[in-house]
Amino acid sequence: MTDSQRREIERHLEDSLAALRRQALTGSDQDMYCADENEFASRLSEMRMSVTLQARISKQIRLVEEALRRLDVADFGTCDECGEDIPVQRLKVNPTTRLCVHCQQEVENAPHGAGTLDMTFGLSA
Numbered sequence: 001m002t003d004s005q006r007r008e009i010e011r012h013l014e015d016s017l018a019a020l021r022r023q024a025l026t027g028s029d030q031d032m033y034c035a036d037e038n039e040f041a042s043r044l045s046e047m048r049m050s051v052t053l054q055a056r057i058s059k060q061i062r063l064v065e066e067a068l069r070r071l072d073v074a075d076f077g078t079c080d081e082c083g084e085d086i087p088v089q090r091l092k093v094n095p096t097t098r099l100c101v102h103c104q105q106e107v108e109n110a111p112h113g114a115g116t117l118d119m120t121f122g123l124s125a
């Protein structure tokens with residue numbers, strides 16, 4: 001990976017982090033005034049939604065922060081499983097990934113679905 005590719009990914013991660021933090025802030029600003037019971041009920045379900053969303057956002061923030069940390073050390077861009085280089089194109093689309101395409105597929109096809117570390121930003125480059 002070249003320095004400029006690394007910087008490009010770093011910038012992209014920082015942008016994502018800023019956007020996620022903005023989202024986290026607006027999401028937590030809940031107005032609890034309710035006119036009646038129906039509204040109260042719908043507010044409650046909105047809040048449950050927002051808790052799920054908050055959990056997702058904070059997980060994504062952790063992933064992006066982690067990727068930014070790894071960007072400074074040598075192992076960024078190598079697969080956690082097999083140690084092969086992850087293609088720069090894949091890192092641009094998905095900078096928080098820790099697996100190459102091959103190992104990612106193995107994880108996704110695992111019987112109990114170990115889950116995915118993938119998070120697509122859709123960087124067009």
Ligand SMILES: [Zn+2]
Binds near residue numbers: 082099100
């Ligand atoms: Zn791999």
